[in-house]
Amino acid sequence: xxxxxxxxxxxxxxxxTARISCGRTxxxxxxxxxxxxxxxxxxxxVIYKNNNRPxxxxxxxSGSNSGNTATLIISRAQFEDEGDYxxxxxxxxVAMFGGGTKLSIx
Amino acid sequence: QVxxxxxxxxxxxxxxxxxxxxxxxxxxxxxxxxxxxxxxxLPGKALEFLAHIWPNDDENYAKSLNDRLTIAKDASKxxxxxxxxxxxxxxxxxxxxxxxxxxxxxxxxxxxxGTTVTVSS
Numbered sequence: 001x002x003x004x005x006x007x008x009x010x011x012x013x014x015x016x017t018a019r020i021s022c023g024r025t026x027x028x029x030x031x032x033x034x035x036x037x038x039x040x041x042x043x044x045x046v047i048y049k050n051n052n053r054p055x056x057x058x059x060x061x062s063g064s065n066s067g068n069t070a071t072l073i074i075s076r077a078q079f080e081d082e083g084d085y086x087x088x089x090x091x092x093x094v095a096m097f098g099g100g101t102k103l104s105i106x
Numbered sequence: 107q108v109x110x111x112x113x114x115x116x117x118x119x120x121x122x123x124x125x126x127x128x129x130x131x132x133x134x135x136x137x138x139x140x141x142x143x144x145x146x147x148l149p150g151k152a153l154e155f156l157a158h159i160w161p162n163d164d165e166n167y168a169k170s171l172n173d174r175l176t177i178a179k180d181a182s183k184x185x186x187x188x189x190x191x192x193x194x195x196x197x198x199x200x201x202x203x204x205x206x207x208x209x210x211x212x213x214x215x216x217x218x219x220g221t222t223v224t225v226s227s
Contacts, residue, residue, distance in 0.1 A: 002152065033213040035153070042202055042220055043153065048213035086153050090212055093166040095143060095155035 004087050004098035011104040018074040020101045022087030025068055030089040032070040034063060037100075038083040046085075047072060079105050108132035110142070110203050110218035117224050118193050128186040128203030128218060135181040136161050139208040142186045144177065147220075148199040157188060158206070195225045 005023040012018040022032060032050050035043035046057050050065040060075040074081055082105050087098040114126035126144070133140055144156040157177040158166045167175050171190070179186045186203060200222050204214035 031211050033210075035214075042217035043204075043214070044217075045210065045213045045215050048215075049211035052211075054210055054213070054215060088153075088214075093158065094168065095145070095158065097153040097155060100152040
């Protein structure tokens with residue numbers, strides 16, 4: 001099991017909004033980062049510090065973090081957004097990753 | 107351009123020690139705003155943090171693997187080396203190095219392509 005809890009899979013219709021959750025007690029006390037991983041590729045940082053996009057990441061990616069749940073939000077989901085998504089935080093200089101969520105675009 | 111590239115043996119035997127090298131370019135390992143982690147991914151599994159090294163050479167390790175791991179860097183060569191002792195088939199997977207940067211509040215913004223390691227006799 002993982003200390004950060006993510007759903008195994010999320011499906012969303014093309015053009016709709018996908019939401020992927022990441023749960024941990026008092027996760028709002030941490031900065032949560034999100035990574036996208038396509039098959040056979042290295043992870044890509046898509047959200048840092050809860051709700052910020054690195055340069056080059058489309059505006060449709062956003063995030064939130066409150067209470068015990070952080071959420072990655074993908075608006076107007078595209079086929080190219082399919083892949084695995086991981087939440088991550090640093091706890092006393094040790095990185096923790098969620099178990100990953102497979103996003104499917106229907 | 108910032109890049110990281112992992113290298114190491116493709117196959118190791120059970121009980122052997124694995125040594126992986128991450129060569130970085132485009133930034134300095136002495137830069138206080140940046141540091142390097144090793145992360146692995148076992149087949150079909152999630153990302154798993156292994157170790158991290160700071161510009162001042164402080165080290166952090168995953169609790170579950172702490173007694174098997176050592177991380178070190180040579181800033182003059184732009185290299186970060188990870189050793190893992192007593193390898194076993196359950197350690198088969200892809201090993202990544204990644205840069206952690208204060209620019210992105212310690213998100214890992216650049217990753218190597220990964221190197222695949224198989225543990226087999």
